[in-house]
Amino acid sequence: MLLWAAVAGICSVGWGQSAGLAGQIEGLLADPVVARAHWGIMVTAMDGSPIYAMNAGQLFQPASNAKLFTTAAALAIMGGGATFETKVMATGIFSGTERLQGNLILVGGGDANLSGRAVPYVAPALRPKAAPGAPALAEPDPLRYLAQMADGIAATGLKVVNGDVVGDDRLFRWEPYAEDWSIDDTVWGYGAPVSALSINDNQLKVTVTPGAAVGTPATVMIDPAAAYYTLDVSGLRTGVAKTGSHVQMERALGSKVLRLYGTIAVDAPPNVEEVAIHDPAEYAAMALKELLEARGIVVSGVARARHLIPDETKGFLEQVKEGVPAGSLGGGIGCAVAADGGSASQVEERVIASHRSAPLAEDVVVTNKVSQNLHAEMLLRDLARRSPTSLCDRGWTIAEGAQVIRAFLTTMVGIDKDDFVFFDGSGLSGHDLVAPRATVRLLRYASTQPWFADWKRSLPVGGEDGSLIERFGKVPLKDHVFAKTGTLGEARALSGYLDCASGKTVIFSIMVGNHMPRSNADREAMDKIVAAIAAAN
Numbered sequence: 276m277l278l279w280a281a282v283a284g285i286c287s288v289g290w291g292q293s294a295g296l297a298g299q300i301e302g303l304l305a306d307p308v309v310a311r312a313h314w315g316i317m318v319t320a321m322d323g324s325p326i327y328a329m330n331a332g333q334l335f336q337p338a339s340n341a342k343l344f345t346t347a348a349a350l351a352i353m354g355g356g357a358t359f360e361t362k363v364m365a366t367g368i369f370s371g372t373e374r375l376q377g378n379l380i381l382v383g384g385g386d387a388n389l390s391g392r393a394v395p396y397v398a399p400a401l402r403p404k405a406a407p408g409a410p411a412l413a414e415p416d417p418l419r420y421l422a423q424m425a426d427g428i429a430a431t432g433l434k435v436v437n438g439d440v441v442g443d444d445r446l447f448r449w450e451p452y453a454e455d456w457s458i459d460d461t462v463w464g465y466g467a468p469v470s471a472l473s474i475n476d477n478q479l480k481v482t483v484t485p486g487a488a489v490g491t492p493a494t495v496m497i498d499p500a501a502a503y504y505t506l507d508v509s510g511l512r513t514g515v516a517k518t519g520s521h522v523q524m525e526r527a528l529g530s531k532v533l534r535l536y537g538t539i540a541v542d543a544p545p546n547v548e549e550v551a552i553h554d555p556a557e558y559a560a561m562a563l564k565e566l567l568e569a570r571g572i573v574v575s576g577v578a579r580a581r582h583l584i585p586d587e588t589k590g591f592l593e594q595v596k597e598g599v600p601a602g603s604l605g606g607g608i609g610c611a612v613a614a615d616g617g618s619a620s621q622v623e624e625r626v627i628a629s630h631r632s633a634p635l636a637e638d639v640v641v642t643n644k645v646s647q648n649l650h651a652e653m654l655l656r657d658l659a660r661r662s663p664t665s666l667c668d669r670g671w672t673i674a675e676g677a678q679v680i681r682a683f684l685t686t687m688v689g690i691d692k693d694d695f696v697f698f699d700g701s702g703l704s705g706h707d708l709v710a711p712r713a714t715v716r717l718l719r720y721a722s723t724q725p726w727f728a729d730w731k732r733s734l735p736v737g738g739e740d741g742s743l744i745e746r747f748g749k750v751p752l753k754d755h756v757f758a759k760t761g762t763l764g765e766a767r768a769l770s771g772y773l774d775c776a777s778g779k780t781v782i783f784s785i786m787v788g789n790h791m792p793r794s795n796a797d798r799e800a801m802d803k804i805v806a807a808i809a810a811a812n
């Protein structure tokens with residue numbers, strides 16, 4: 276029997292009779308530190324029977340709760356077994372196997388996991404650990420899949436490329452940021468630009484280590500070590516002991532100069548940050564070129580990117596609301612992006628290396644567990660292939676992906692068309708809006724679908740993993756909250772499934788807007804509300 280003494284005495288009741296639970300929640304939200312925020316809550320049984328609601332039809336910024344909608348649509352429409360292929364195409368005139376007069380094209384296929392990440396996702400408690408006193412286990416090479424493709428190219432016997440290495444991400448239209456993404460976010464890995472050719476989550480690990488003495492320069496290391504950014508560290512110094520780290524990093528939008536300044540105490544541990552890559556396709560091409568040259572392949576040209584620039588004149592919402600026939604959602608469009616054309620008959624195009632991704636279901640687990648923004652955005656664009664306006668030669672767009680998700684939610688899930696609007700797939704856009712009742716409707720619908728097991732295992736588990744590893748860490752809630760978090764500015768959300776005192780499971784969605792900045796009081800109140808719901812049912 277679970278231990279519910281801390282919040283016992285609340286009865287499980289339905290609409291119109293929820294005085295106990297309602298009183299508990301009203302008391303929590305009457306606290307002056309959270310009373311002026313805007314709250315929305317809905318709780319139902321697994322069959323949809325109502326338990327409690329507050330402002331359930333009003334609109335809130337979902338933040339990363341938006342990923343619930345994106346990942347559910349991806350599993351329902353594309354299927355958990357879907358995979359994505361990244362290819363290297365040689366295009367030009369070959370002289371035997373050793374020489375190519377032409378370019379190598381690294382063609383992005385929408386794979387979000389070209390990185391060192393372990394897939395399938397493993398909960399922290401189950402990850403291998405070094406023996407006591409032994410060095411920490413080495414992390415996988417973030418460029419390992421590019422290295423494998425470089426090995427494959429070398430195995431063909433190719434020795435000389437008289438041309439360029441081109442990073443081709445034209446499968447997606449070049450829309451690196453959705454509407455209303457904060458410019459502050461674009462410096463960091465969690466706000467990395469979106470590309471069909473994404474390497475290492477489109478971010479670089481920047482490690483700042485203090486020098487040996489106060490006043491000396493600090494050391495900066497970048498991993499992976501490709502020479503992509505120019506570093507300006509003239510204002511970075513080692514500070515006096517016990518003053519901590521005060522390192523700042525700045526990069527103007529569109530710039531490839533990363534400025535680091537401030538101090539890091541001589542006795543401080545390294546300061547580690549994830550910095551976004553400005554142009555992922557260009558970076559991928561540069562990294563592949565360096566890997567080829569390390570294997571003795573001479574490349575005479577440069578590393579460069581090839582994008583498809585947007586040319587749509589309609590407004591975003593006008594495009595999204597054009598509609599998608601419900602019958603088209605289960606279909607698929609197979610698209611191949613052309614490499615370099617040529618009129619001469621001797622020009623060839625060969626696929627000389629490739630990598631196929633892990634199944635989509637495993638990426639959904641990564642996306643929801645760690646709230647990976649880039650992966651959700653790539654899933655949104657991958658869904659665009661189901662849009663009737665999508666064409667293989669024009670690149671899939673954000674609006675087309677949002678159009679497909681809208682059709683899925685209104686025609687298949689049965690959510691009211693005015694209960695949500697999405698401008699992206701991750702929830703980083705401040706324009707995204709969702710009613711708590713729409714989230715609960717999605718959670719209930721998902722529980723009836725054949726893909727539910729894959730989707731539920733993608734949700735963070737209270738006290739165990741993902742973004743809930745440090746929340747609900749004690750009985751009776753530990754291991755009994757399965758929910759997606761969301762945080763954006765002064766908005767917060769938590770929605771999912773909750774095992775209750777009776778042994779029953781309920782569905783809940785709690786959203787808050789306009790809470791006080793730089794405060795966690797709303798999160799603490801939210802967690803107490805979860806405990807009250809669990810004890811009452």
